[in-house]
Amino acid sequence: MRSLYNYKQLLIYLIPVILLQCADSQRLTESVRIVRGAVNGVEVKRNGSTLVIYGDPDNxxxxxxxxxxxxxxxxxxWAGRNLTEHGSHAVVPDKEIIYFTGCDSIWTKAFQTRFHDYxxxxxxxxxxxxxxxxxxxxxxxxxxxDIDIKVLDTPGYTRGSVTYIMDIDGKRFAFTGDLIYNxxxxxDLYSFQDSLQSIGGYHGYATRLGQLVSSLQLIAGxxxxxxxxxxxxxxxxPDASIRELIRKIRSVxxxxxxxxxxxxxxxxxxxxxxNHVPGPDAHVDWMPFAVTEKKPPAWYIHINNSNLVFADDSSAFLIDCGVTGTFKRLVALKQSGRLKSLDGVFITHYHDDHTNNINDVLKEFDCPVYATRELxxxxxxPGAYDLPCLTTExxxxxxxxxxxxxxxxxxxxxxxxxFPGQTLYHDALLFEKSNGETIFFIGDSxxxxxxxxxxxxxxxxxxxxSGYFYCLDILKNLPGNVLLSNQHVEPLFSFSKQQLDHMTNMLKERTIIMKDLFPWDNxxxxxxxxxxxxxxYAxxxxxxxxxxxxxxxxxxxxxxxTYHIKPDVPAGFDPKPASSSLEIQPRTEGEQVFEIRIPKKIPAGLFMVSADISTGNWDLRRWSEAMIEVVQ
Incomplete structure (x- = not known):
């Protein structure tokens, strides 16, 4: 795969603010100099020799x-690649060596394995x-x-990251990677998403924060x-910064x-x-469970993680179909005469367990399928996105x-x-029967x-x-008799006004905590x-x-x-424009289209494109990626 890519291209922005960032050099001790830029390049000089930590962002x-x-x-x-390609010895974490030496094979598999990703x-x-x-x-x-370099296992931002401890010129330095910022x-928080024992990665909300706390305590020691x-x-x-970060982590x-x-x-x-993150002595203010309905309306049937609404004439409307068992049950209902016709299908969100069998349903019942514009x-x-639980359908x-x-x-x-709750790409559907019975099908939110x-x-x-604030506002404005239906939860339920207010207030509190946890302006x-x-994406x-x-x-x-964008492409690929600047209004999405010409003489295979993004004080290299498979 090495022949398929060439990163020996200019990494210099034609934007003055970035050049100024890259020129920020400071000598910390007689032997230690740091160049602040997209990455902190640290240079240690000793007896005419040089040791580098992280890399050399100025090249x-x-x-x-x-x-x-x-x-x-x-x-x-990326900041250290030029040095290692010219003879410097790369020292890497043992638990992450595959991401250095075998990353090309990871990407080759990813073209297919990225679907159904939990x-x-x-x-x-x-x-x-x-x-x-x-x-x-x-x-x-x-x-x-004459410097001893102590290695600590410090998982957190990544699963296998390490920290290097060095005593240099009378000062003890800790080089911690992305474990702590300022x-x-x-x-960010999303980089800490992970599994924990019986809890899978999809359900493990930033569980690696627990490892981060332990790593920070190890460093403090x-x-x-x-x-x-x-x-x-x-x-x-360091001591005060570590204590403060641990406090914020436990709080959030x-x-x-x-x-x-x-x-x-x-x-x-x-x-x-x-126990894993806040600790055994933490107090969690658990919200009481919502009231569940013991006698649901007769026109509602829950099947696996789908729902079926029947009209009086035995015609029906389906909400989601992502498992084969549900589709087979629909066919059986049709064959038995219980289901006279399927008049429509509604999709609550894009996840595979809600969409895998939609096309089977449409082929069998020849009915319309509904969703909102956002979906x-x-x-x-689906293959144009890089998100969890994508279907191939x-x-x-x-x-x-x-x-x-x-x-x-x-x-x-x-x-x-x-209804952008569980995911940004999410819908909901309110059924109001003429007799006053009402169910709001809220997907998985x-x-x-x-x-x-x-x-x-x-x-x-x-x-x-937006997000859950928007969803909670919708729930607060529903009539008092509305029952809620989660696609995975059989009993219908309803929140009290106090519970809706409580969830809103907890989210407001969360935004306050996160404002002090992240370095971003939002x-x-x-x-x-x-x-x-x-x-x-592909x-x-x-x-x-x-x-x-x-x-x-x-x-x-x-x-x-204003965002400055520079695509990074394989050798021979020609992007137009070569770079661009984009002014984007608050809380909106902007886009810049790049046309990329593929070389005529190039072997079939997978090629990767990434983008450098800079805005304000942020300079983010190789930040996002896309896959291009050349088939001939």
Whole structure:
């Protein structure tokens, strides 16, 4: 795969602000110099030799003996690649060596394995393998010149990251990667999504925060004078910064647990989560369960994670179909005469367990399928996205409904709602029968214990008036007799006004905590991994063809921001324009389309494109990616 890519291209922005960032150099001690830029490049000089930590973002160091990498993230290790390609020895974490030496094979498999993904780990993996001199793990001590380099296992931002402790010129330095940012902050929350014992990655809301707390305590025990992270300011009061970060982590996690939908499904696992992150002494203010309905309306049938609404004449309306068992049950109902006709299908969201069998239903029953405008593209082109739980089934010929649009069906009034709860791409449907009985089918967004936001990669916004705030406002304005239906929960349920207010207040509290936890001007940059995305995420083409890639940026800020975009392409690929600047209004998504010409003489295979993004003080290299498969 090495021949398929070439990263020996200019990494210099033609934007003055970025050049100024790259020129920020500071000597910390007689032997230690740091260059602040997209990555903090640290240079240690001893007896005419050079040791580098993280890399050389300015590409000015001619020669170094060793480059120490703390973790595998593509958006960091690019800074050290030029040195290692010219003879410097790469030292990497033992638990992450595959992401350095075998990353090309990971991407080759990813073209298919990214569908039905419940693993939910970052895709910020390098494209090109690099030679590793040594893989290290906690407890080892390396010696370079007269400096001992102590290695600590410090998982957190990634599963296998390490920290390097060094005593240099009378100061103890800790090089911690992305474990901590500035004074008691972290770059984001979504990077900590992970599994925990019996809890899978999809359901593991930032569970690696538990490992982060342990790692921070381990680092604090080394009593460093200075922490130099991979990005952001130098930390000169490590002990206070670590204590403050641990406090914030525990606070935000207690908030999450208190209104989590996961408690309804697995109440016994909540103690595991509480002990793992906040700790055994933490107090969680659990919201009482909603009232469940023991006698649901006779016209409602729950089948697996689908729902069927019957009219008096035995015609029916289906909500979701993602498992084969549900489809077989529908066919059986038809054959028995119980189901005279299926008059429509409504899709609550794009996840595979709600969409896999929609096309089977449409073929069998020849009925219309409905969704709101916000779901049209992801249902029709799921492969164009990089999100959890994608189906391979493209659903076309959708009947697109506006948010709030109503139709009459038999003796029901149906109201279609955009309902961005569990994921940004989510709907809901209100059924009101003429006799006053009413059910609101809310997909997976709520259970009787709270909100379903346990997968951070689903894109759960926390802007006022959007995301769960928007959903809660809808619920508050429903008539008092409305019952709620979650696709995975058989009993219907209803929240009290106090519970709806409580969930709203807890989310408001969460935004306050996160404002102090993240370095961004808006917290949603820290919880939305896809605020920058390349569309389509994957496509097939031929050699010599020209493809379009759109870099889409959601400006979560409350002010207009200008974003500078530079595509990074394989050798011989020609992007037009070569770079671009984009002004985006607050809380809106902007896009820049790039036309990329594929070389005529190129072997078939997978090629990766990424994008560098800069705005304000942020310079994010190799930030988002897309896959182009050349088939001939």
């Amino acid at each position: 000015k160091i001619r020669k170094a003996d060793i480059v120490l990498f703390t973790h595998f993230r593509r958006d960091v290790i 693993y939910c780990q970052t895709s910020k993996i390098s494209f090109i393998p690099q030679k590793v001199y040594r893989a290290v793990k906690g407890g080892e001590i390396l010696t370079w010149q 004074e008691g902050k972290i770059p 080394e009593k460093p004078d200075i922490i130099i992270p991979a990005r952001g300011p130098i930390i000169t009061n 996690y207690q908030n999450y647990l208190s209104i989590s939908a996961y408690r309804w499904y697995f109440p016994e696992r909540m103690a595991l989560l509480a 049209e593209d992801i249902l029709g082109n 493209s659903i076309k010929d959708l009947n697109i409904m506006q948010d709030g649009q109503r139709i009459l069906w038999k003796d029901f009034t149906l109201t279609f709602r955009f 709520f259970t009787p214990s709270g909100i379903d936001d346990y997968c951070l990669l689903n894109r759960n916004f926390l802007h006022q008036g 917290i949603n940059f820290g919880i939305d991994e896809q605020w920058v995305r390349i569309y389509p 496509q097939k083409t031929n050699s010599g063809a020209t493809v379009e890639l759109s870099v889409k940026i959601f400006n979560h800020s409350d002010v207009v921001n």
